[in-house]
Structure formats: C-alpha cells, structure tokens
Amino acid sequence: MFTRHQAMTKSKRATASLPEAPGARFRLPRSESSVLTADDGELLMGHTERLLCAPTAPYAEDAALAVVESFAAARPTLVRRRDPHGNLLLTWPGNGRTSKAPQLAFSAHLDHPGFHYRGMRDGRRRASFHGGVPLEYMVGGDVRFFDPKTHAACATARVRRAEKRPDGTAMCELSRFRGRARRGMFGAWDLTPGRISGRRFRGRVCDDLLPAAASLALLDLLAERRHPRPVTAIFTRAEETGFVGCVGLLRSGLLGRALGDVHVIGLECSPRRTTAKVGLGPVIRVGDGRTVFDPAICAHLQTAAATLAKKRGGFPVQRALMDGGSCESTAYNLWGVPAGGLCLALGNYHNTGPQQTIAEEFVDWFDFEGLLALMLEAASAWPGPRQPPLRAALNERWQKEYKLLAASARRTAQT
Template identity: 55%
Template sequence: MLTEAQRQQALGHAVALLESPTTSYFESGPLEVVRAFAAAHPGFTLEEDAYGNLIVRTPGKRRKVELAFSAHLDHPGFHYLGKRGKAHRVLLVGGVPERFLAGAPVRFHDPRTLSALATAVVGKVEKNPQGGSEAVLTEFRGRAREGMFGVFDLPNGVVRGRRLHARVCDDLMGAAAILSVLEILAAEHHPQSVAGIFTRAEETGFVGCLGLMRSGAAKNMQVIGLECSPRRTTAKPGLGPVIRAGDRMSVFDPELTLALEDAAAAVAAGAPEFRWQRALMDGGSCESTVYNAFGVRAAGACLALGNYHNCGPKGSIAPEYVDWHDYEGLIALLAQTARGLPKGAPREKIMGRLNRLWEREYKLLVDSARRIQKERKT
C-alpha cells in the first residue's frame, strides 16, 4: 500500500504528534508540529484563521472547489482551576463518562513551554453550576501553575503486534494521516493543490470547526473529515480503514463518499493486502456533520478505535488503540481519493449510474405499464 519511505514518514508524523500533550483550548503542541511540517516542505503554504485553526496547502493549482482533509488536534483532558481549601481542582474537558474518572492518573503541563509540571489522581467528581464537571485531585505531586492543563498520564504511544496503544489516537492519528497524504501528493507532483485542515476544540462541541465555518476559510472546499471513531460490530480495528457513511447526527455526502469507495477499489486492485470497511459510525458525531450543515460538501473516513476517549475495560482509564495497518491503509486510501477526484466539484456519478439503469430498463417499464393499463380496462 505504501513504499518503505512513505511508511517511515507515516511513523514519523505519528510520533511527532503523539508526543505533544493536548486538550481542548490547549492545542499549541500539535499545532506547532503542523507548522513545522509546513515550513519543512518547500512550496507548502500555511493559513491560520481567526480562531487558530490551521490550513496547510500542497503546491499545485488551486481548484475552484478545493479538496481538503480535516482532523481535530484536541482530546479530552483537564483545565486546572486552582486550590479550594487544601484541594487542587480541575475542570473536566470533553466526553469521558464520570464512572471512568475516579482514580485516573493526570499529568499537568505548562501551557507555554509544554513541560510537565505535576502529576495527580482524580478524586471525587461533581457537577458545577454551569453544567460541566469538576473534580478534586489527590496525590498531587509537583508544582501548580495557574493556567496549566492536564492530560491522562498514559504512554505517548506503544506498538504491540499490529496495534498502536496511545494516550491520544482520537484524533492525532487522523492528523498524522493527513500530513502523510500531503507529503505523498507533493512528492509525486500532484497537479492540484490539496489542503489539510487542522481544527481546535472538537471535543467541546466542534467549536473550532464552527469558528472555521464563520471565518469563511473553508467556503470553497469539499472535505473528507477524518476521525478515530469508536469501533462498532460493523467496523472493527484491523479490518481496514472505514469509509464513514455518517455519524450520530447526520449522513454524509453521497458523491464524495462514492469517490472514497472508488479510491478504495483502485487501491485494492493494486495491493491485494488492502482491506477497507464501510459503516455508519454512530458512536459519536464528527466535524463532517458541521461541514455539511454549513453547505460545505463533506464525507468521512476513520480508523476504528478501541478504548474510545481512554475508557478501558472495567471502568479503568486506558490508552486508546488503533490498528497500524488500518492507519497505513487510510493514508493509501486518501492519497488515491485525491488522485481520482475529478476537477471541480464531484461529478454526479450516482445520477450517471441511475441514468444507465433507466436506459437499460425503461422500455420494459413502459411496455409493461401499457399492458397493465390495458388489462385493467378490459
């Protein structure tokens, strides 16, 4: 599916992103990785919207309707609130059910330097008047600094067998896949420029993406939204990247989804080891729903994810995991999608197929309609 050099690059991007601590509103670590990537690649451009979302573009001709791949850079975590009485307190950020949180190990980082400042364990969790959740911390060790943020104190990433176990797969692995795809397309001098969108604050309600929509920076785009999405009985880690028919809130653009399926068939034709899945990933909602709602045509692709939002077995906090082959397959699938996509907006290929069916059958339909009508009259 990928050359050895491409596999090494895909590994490098994953390592760089997974090493960066991140949570919603504190994404400067992975944002810096994206910036460094753009700077290291001649001819690439970098655009930042008013809300700190980044758009990286490969060299090439800008289409009227640009193809873009999109991923978010945040993950559930903690905002430090300071001390009340003797207890350090945190605000919980992103969707982790409360029953998993008690006893969870947390590591705090300086928001500017990103250096680790302290570790602690989550104690009692309570609702706050704003409807959010706060927790007291136990076993606090280190220095408290105002404005620091916390992440689960889990390994950056470990590969065991084919599985990558990491503090954050969702969605740094989507972002890593985009960097790889942009690099592959630029290396083969793909004639059209392709964009990578890196959004902030998805876990708190797609807010970064909602800002992007208001900024107008993605107005003339068609977007493949990437995610790590909780595994389903119909989409499991290890069975290939998933073409995402929809999420919990909406279904995605049929023509762009078809472009992904055509690309999957093309990759499979050249690489028999390539597998892919197609499923409604309704374990969560994603930014593709936002794009479509704002009139930006969007489809979705994802990696089937285990231990979604670090919810492990028996109420424990654990690394998320994805299958490494699925990740490499996703990169191959997305690069092929860019190669296969017609210029401008996608052609109405579904209507083409429907028209061909009509051409083949309409005479039988017309003749039989006459017969049925005649039989009724006599």
C-alpha cells in the same frame, strides 16, 4: 524575593522530582499486511511520533499546533493560513492552474479530552475536565500537567473525586499532587504517548492526532508526486467540546475566501462497532450519531477503495454509520460545505478502558496505513468522473430494460 534564576532553578527541581513518564515505542511492526511502501510507512510513523508526543487538551493544543507549524515552516511550497481562532490550513498548491472543480480538503482536530488546572480551594487542588468521559472512569486516573507555553511537564496528580457542576462542567479533586502548577496549566492522562505491540498501536491520544499525522504524511506524498491539483489539510481546535474550533472556522469565512468551492473529508477515530471492527481496514463513514454525510463524497471514497483493491489485488476497507459519537463533518454539512468521512475503528474510546478504568486508546496500525492509502487515492482521483460509476451502472441497466418498462407502461395506460 526570588530572582528569576532562583525561580527557574526551583521550577526545574520540582519538575525533576516528578514520577517518570510512561515510556513510548514508535517502531513499525514487521508484517506483510502493510499497504504502504517501507519508506511511506516510516514517513507516517515519523509524523505520528512527533504529533503524539505533543500533549494536548481542548483550548490547550499549543504543542500540537507547534508541530504542525514546524512542519509547514520546513516546506515553503505549502500555503499556510490561520483563522482568528487558531485553526490551521495547509494547502499543497498543485500546478497553479485554475479548475472549475471544487477543491478537496481533509480535516482533523488537534485536541483530546483533558484537564485545566484550577488551583487550590478549601485546601484542595482542583481541575476542570473538558470533553466526553464518564465521571466514574476518571476516579483513580493519573494525570500529568503541562505548561502550554513550554509544553514541559510541571506536575502529576491522581483524580480523587469527580462531579458534574450545575453548569455542566466536570470538576475533579486531585490527590497525590507532585510538582508545581498554576492556573492556566493543562493536564492529560498519564499514559504512554504511543506504543506498538504486534500490529496494535496504543496511545494516550489516538483520537484525533493519528488522522492529523496522516494529513501531514499526505501533504508530503502529494508534494513528492507533484500532484497537479490543490489539496488542503485542515487542523481544528476544541472539537471535543462541541466542534467549537470548527464552528469558529466556518463562521470566520476563511474556507470560502481561501479555497472557494471546497468539499471536505472529515478524519476521525470513532468507537468500534459490530459493523466496524479494529483490524478490518479503515472505515468509509457514511454518517455519525446525528447526521448522514454527503452521498457524492461517500461514493468517491468507495470508488477510491475499489481502485486500490484492483491495483493491489485486495484492499481491506469497511463502510459503516459510526453512531458512537458525532464529528466535524456534521458541522461542515450544516454550514453548507459538503462533507464525507473516513475514520479508524477505535478501542478504549476517550481512554475508557475495561472495568471503568482509564487506559490508552488503540487502533490497528495497518488500518491506519490503509487510511493514508485511501486518502492518497481519493486525492489523486479527485474530483472523479462526472457520472459516478453507480449512476453509469444504473443507466446501463436502464438501456437493457427500458423497452419492457415502456411496453408495460402503454398497457397500464389503457386500463
């Protein structure tokens, strides 16, 4: 029988024998294209590095949750709430004054398509895959497994075969297995956590840890500016398997109990489109592959972008229906919580690279900075004027034209 010390020693030896993990490089690019100050850019990069170095998968978001929990613990002014399903809400409380206006929240998820180790069967090691990746991309992909309790790497492997079971589960047979793993361990593609080359940022998990990092930076910036209104950052789990964490949050009733009337801006990385390209700015997302989003929130985001453009003498932004997938804004709207969307145009969505290979996702770093800038402006200007600018413009047009309309109406009434 092994003593605990012997078991730990054996585990450390097994871990030490693993192939070296891909390197990372979290360093701000040098460019005049930045829409943030140098300090705010460094703030965003710091949160990005901490979150993206945390391995994650659906139902195994422990490491990413620990980063968010640590962030909250270091900032006692934030109000922390957790629902029964492990979703986290962090609220900047503002000045404490009550307001009839709905509260604003930003929502990002902490999971990414990944593996659950299933052990040995018929002499073959297996793992189930959770999330949307075509089977033909998986074969040949390298995987690194982690202990959800310690967040440490425990094994590596390669996908030898992948098949879809009758129940819809993707099951993978593993080869080249090194290290030690047991049921309950989870896996992620063995790719760099993050690396910048030029203005392009590549990483194992851009979707959706980059927007989650932007949410952390937003809370810091709101606190620094002593923003008077409450703003909440929502961090959900298990989005990649059908918004399971978000639906749990909505079913729990926590949003209504804690925040009352709340409007949500869903944050995502979404597959690039001809109408939304990498490098042309963050995207105001008017809808996804299933639904269109709340028009008032979309209008507020457009006004915020126009304000930034006026302040800066230009602000690159895109507006598009991002129908390459669905996102949690659809779930919020279906449960009666008005929701809009912001996203980054994403390359290699869900790690699907060229020629059916597994590769890092990528975004443009300055699109990412623009996302944070737009979030900050949208929060600062919330809830905006009672009469949206477009409605005001239409009323102004009415005042100029209504006499002609009235005269022609009298004429048509006589015919």
